[in-house]
Amino acid sequence: MAIRSQKIEPHWNYLLAIERDVEELSRYIEFDSKNFDCFSIELARLLLACGAEIDVVCKQICRDLNPQSTADSIGLYRTEIITAYPDIPTFEVQIPRFGLVFHPWDEWTKPSGIPFWWTAYNKTKHHRDSEYHQANLKNALNAVAGLFVMVLYLYREKAAGGELVPPTQLLRVSNKHYGGSTQGNFDMGINYKI
Secondary structure, X not given: OOOOOOOOOHHHHHHHHHHHHHHHHOOOOOOOHHHOOXXXXXXXXXXXXXXXXXXXXXXXXXXXXXXXOOOOOHHHXXXXXXXXXXXXXXXXXXXXXXXXXXXXXXXHHOOOOOOHHHHHHHHHHHOHHHHHHHOEHHHHHHHHHHHHHHHHHHOHHHHXXXXXXXXXXXXXXXXXXXXXXXXXXXXXXEEEOO
């Protein structure tokens, strides 16, 4: 009997790898707003990894929406993505284990809004000698939440059908975007309302 293989979704798998790193990090830094200004090499690594991956995923979303898209910056991504998906700025990401709630794209409600964590990502990337403190817990967790949202939109059809497996362990969506679960052959998937 042949086993049908599932198509590998590289951006989902990368998100899951980052999420595992975040979970490991929680053993050393308590995820609490009192620690949001804490910065470190590991937080810099997470922020930089998320920022780079968000850049790739946003570019792919724009190309999926318009194969001739030349969007190559956060402002241009914003224009194209928000036109198609106006609910992204209000998308809520939760980390229930720590009682944390994020709205990583809420600055996109402003005409030329750039997420604060994206600015921190760029400062950390280009000016680490003077801006190292920008690689803090608040910015890293918001970047992870922002990546989660964009990966869900990139794979929106699979997300709606509960096909993004295995599911995330820390990251959750609000009831507005939760559509139940689906039991597959080997894993349970979350049905996302995108």
